[in-house]
Amino acid sequence: MAEQSTELAELAARLRRLEDQQEIARLIASYGPLVDSGSADAVADRWEPDGAYDVDELSMNGRDEITAMVAGPRHQSWIRGGCAHFLGPAHVTVEDDDAVAVGHSLMIVHRDGEFVVRRATANRWQLRRGPQGWRVTRRTSRVLDGRAEAPRLLAALDIDQEHRSEEDR
Amino acid sequence: MAEQSTELAELAARLRRLEDQQEIARLIASYGPLVDSGSADAVADRWEPDGAYDVDELSMNGRDEITAMVAGPRHQSWIRGGCAHFLGPAHVTVEDDDAVAVGHSLMIVHRDGEFVVRRATANRWQLRRGPQGWRVTRRTSRVLDGRAEAPRLLAALDIDQEHRSEEDR
């Protein structure tokens, strides 16, 4: 019976790793649908209260600034014209209560009856497990237009030890 | 031993939730390859016998109509010219024997030696677990060209209680 207890604990630990991967993939898969439907609060809720969303031309700090971006006139005009924030499957790495996910996104916009790729972007998501589950602590996005920062973001698949949660070090 | 039985049952339930998510993601991941290779019966087999596929300009009811669309001259000419029905990772929600998956798709076509995005689309998949596993009961697709129905489809990530299977209510 002691042996079965150990086996059970091992299975539970493996299961939790899969659940973590799946929960994080699901969070990221919600971003595009929510942002393209203007669900501003639901987008912001994917971040921690003081989480950051750092895009080339714009740095948002905290949920209110993320909500304001989605609800703002510029983003709303994309939605009215037709747009798709199309995210690919991210490469997710989990260590205890920290995670990093790296992947591409496309912003496709409808313009003059056609669809164009407005930009292709490199994304690095840093996430933390809290009482309500996984939340984004920082998303860094850089457009893949030749600037060196964008490929650099894609090269770092692992968790940056400097940025792990305090409690895990 | 009673305690271990309970733990086993809990692990089995968590495992099944992951399997459901994974099976549904896999079903959706099969759509693009099958439709772009003209595998008409295999595409239709992803739906329940009386399942619906509701696209802007076309409403298909039942497997025969889905098979006919894939085998039809219009779709076959896309394949001959070169096309990719490129689906992103969907956000999947499972409740017992019902599920909803929401995500984007792109239709990319080869034209005059170039590739163009013919359309970017919002998709909502409703699925049901049956004796042969998960099948689509309804896929609703609306092009993201500014029409209000498309973002509305993306806003509804959860299962619509009105549309759950009879037996689960």
Place this chain on the structure above:
Amino acid sequence: MAEQSTELAELAARLRRLEDQQEIARLIASYGPLVDSGSADAVADRWEPDGAYDVDELSMNGRDEITAMVAGPRHQSWIRGGCAHFLGPAHVTVEDDDAVAVGHSLMIVHRDGEFVVRRATANRWQLRRGPQGWRVTRRTSRVLDGRAEAPRLLAALDIDQEHRSEEDR
């Protein structure tokens, strides 16, 4: 207790199937970020030492040739100009120590201040489980420009029995 042992073994087998699916999806999700950041050795390490990467215009055999492609002047110039190898979620099938994954990819390039879809591609990945986990034995990629080989690649979702590992037959 004998009954619980059997249940444990069954749970462990189901868990392993999910882990295999997830590990393979994660390997494929690493390709785009690694190739777009010029991480030549890390890309090659996803293949078995003698693995093959068979693209329309180029056939690479073994890790050294894959590393050379990523580190080579042509690929490096794509990175300098800005590019995204955007892979969709693949349909994965695992049988013991063999697996097949089928899916689409897009190559998006930055050109004259705009982003264009340079090609849409059909991919079939064959993988094998080894002592270090899953590795690619062959990736076959054909551009979806109307050539018949590309849709044919997408039609074959299952494991080709001829190509299974010797030890599993």
